Amino acid sequence: MTDSFPPKRHSPAVDALRRRSAARAGRLTTNRAVRQAIVSVAGLVGAPVLNQAEQQVGKVIDVVARIHGDDRYPPVTGILVRVGRRSSFLDADKIGHVDHRLVHLKTAQMDLRDFTRRPGEVLLAKDVLDHQLVDVDGRQVIRAADLYLAPADGRIRLVGLDVSMASLVRRLGPRALRGRPTPERVIDWDAVAPFGEELITGPATVQLRAGHEDLQRLRPGELADLLEDLGRPARQELLATLDPATVADALEEMDPDELEALLREADPARAAVLVAAMEPDEAVDALRDLSEAERADILSRIPPEQAQALARLLTYRENTAGGFMTTVLVTASLTHTVGEVERIVAGFREHRDEVDAVLILDEGRLLADLPLFDLVAHPDDQLIGDVLIEEGHPEPLTVAPDASVADVAERLVENRRSSLLVVDETGAPLGRILADDVVDALLPERGRLHFPRLLQ
Structure with missing residues (x-):
């Protein structure tokens, strides 16, 4: 007889993490065949367009793709071709093959039309190259030095973008070198969100890709x-x-x-x-x-x-206690139970970073500033008045609204507290100052560490 165990059940959060991990693993740029077949958009601009008889009929001006749609990898919907002095649109179903320096058509006949941008379409060279995009995996704003196309699911698709300096230099170099991709730093398109009307010169129906x-x-x-x-x-x-x-x-x-x-x-x-x-x-x-x-x-x-x-x-003046205090205050009375106060605190979850203690009031008079730890250290049915007697809480640590930043910092350090209260001349609480508020006030221009800003 063998023991049988019920299948493990996972939370929605665990399932979501697994789906995201699987999505990353299934990205096209991780596929070796796709990486070997990629074609540079920057290299295609100016490339000859050949018909089925291997005769040149024009040159590529730009590549059109439907970026703002439901596809993880946007399909190429056509190319703009210069034929003589005319600029015309050639639908993707007329394209037979695209390599690094040439576009081959399926037919010797060309049905050239004037280009009218349809909803969701962008010109990859004009609208996306060198413009800002967001890499949601790398958590950074990037600029596309090049864009890469590859065949997938029976269509030519936009599969990635290159943010390397090598690709930027390649584009500035001789024409003979521009067509060969140099995928030194390729970001899979599935990890990219295009932003900004500055990228899009088409109609208002062109919107951001759904889902953020x-x-x-x-x-x-x-x-x-x-x-x-x-x-x-x-x-x-x-x-x-x-x-x-x-x-x-x-x-x-x-x-x-x-x-x-x-x-x-x-x-x-x-x-x-x-x-x-x-x-x-x-x-x-x-x-x-x-x-x-x-x-x-x-x-x-x-x-x-x-x-x-x-x-x-x-x-209040900016450099005084009243000027940088928070007015988010959680209050309770002596007759509340610990469990009741815990439920009151739970109602302030959106302000969790601003709450580290509960003000205990008796007929409007401030009696104590009860740390949150003392709530979880006592049974739910115990009265707050009994908690104060048992813990022997000292007088609340307070300052006046006009106290300087240095005075506030000194009081916190001397009393080894994480916060103090700002009170008026009658002792009524006005707000709270936490230790990180003091740091903000002392170092207003401290700034933050930034992620690398590539190609800006």
Whole structure:
């Protein structure tokens, strides 16, 4: 008799990771036959077009592909050919074979038409070469030094792009060298998301490729790097594909000058949505860099209660405790149980980076600042008042709104605390300052480490 075990069940997250891993393994540029068959788009421009009788009928001007569609690898839909003084479109079903320096047609007869861009189509040489794209695996903004075509699934497809300096140099060299690909650094097209109206000179129906799950998974700092590296049109289009909460987290990581430029170039309504999604202290920092008129315009588009809170924070000087505190405060009373307070804290999950303790109030009076660790260290049915007696909590660590950054830092270090409270003259809590807020205030121009910016 053998033991039988039920099949293992995996979470959706595990299944998603496996699908992404399988997708990477199945990418065309990992196939040796595909890599050996690749053709350089840069090398094709100017190449002769031969009919079935091996007679030259024209020269390649550009290659047309349907990038903005559902295909992982965009199909080539035709080529632009110069015949005499005329520029004409030749459909892909007329093309027999493409090699490094020639395009061979299936027929001796040519049905040349004027080119009209259809939805989803781009001119690879004109619209994509040397323009900005996002490598979602490498988490970087790149520029295409060359694009590579290869036969796959019965069609000629765009399978990758080259970001190497060698390919850029090759394109600048003699004509005889341009046609031979030098795939030193090839990124599979399946890992690329094209961005920006600056790439597309066609009709408004041309849109971004659907699906940006990979971009949603980037860490805030990585997404901030991409936003800083992209040009204005591409940056705004990237923002439009992401939810406000994801964007807000990234904006909080951006260089102040870059963030100021982004908010100024954005539509005011969109800028208001982004500012409203940011943490209060980060939102105030962003608003301070704008003109008074710009601030007023954005605040007028934010829900009134939130706008009033931000306006109050703006009345404090930037280099004081009130100027860089967060107003996200979790409060509870002595009669709450530990379990009840844990549920209150759970409601602040969107502000998890701003909450490390719970304010305990008695009839509006601040009694204690209870660390989150003390909640999980006690049973759910224990009263908060009993927890305070058992733990012997000292007086809350507080500063006034006009305390300097140096004063705040000194108090945190002396008391070995991760945060402190900002209170008014009556002792009522106004906000909280965490240790990382102090670092931000002390080193406002610290910047961040960036991913390599290739070919920019």
